[in-house]
Amino acid sequence: MPDDVRSQPRVPPRWFVRTAWWVHRGLYRVTGGRFGLRRPRGHRWGMLRLTTTGRRTGREHSVIVAYIENGDDLVTLAMNGWAQGDPAWWLNLKAHPEATVDLVHESRPVRAHAAQDAERDQLWTAWRAYDHELDAYAGLRTTETAVVVLSPWEQPTHL
Structure with missing residues (x-):
């Protein structure tokens, strides 16, 4: 077997990934949020619930995504299960x-942006500590995976 075939990471079939996402969100809902979220610890990334506004519908949409912390910022990857294209939640955030x-014991407003240049390089390197095969998985996609920074945000108050 050629080396390049063996070095390819194994990704489950798309139907399996989508079913896992559906089950995860369902368990979160059924348990009232007691199951499904976690803080990053050691070399394990955390999981948060992200609620965005639909770009076409204007309705709220929620998804559970992996994240790491960078100071007060939360950092996730717009990887779409390593499939092609951007995930809907990232298109909504754009x-x-x-x-x-929503984190384990708190909820907070955030404002998203895609990390660029040196910031992206630094955060991608930080993600490698949590996923040693990150570059191999990213190599499955034809487009660059966005590194999404979720910064604390104070909603403006109207007088």
């Missing part, structure tokens, strides 16, 4: 960067 994240 249209409406203000969102809400």
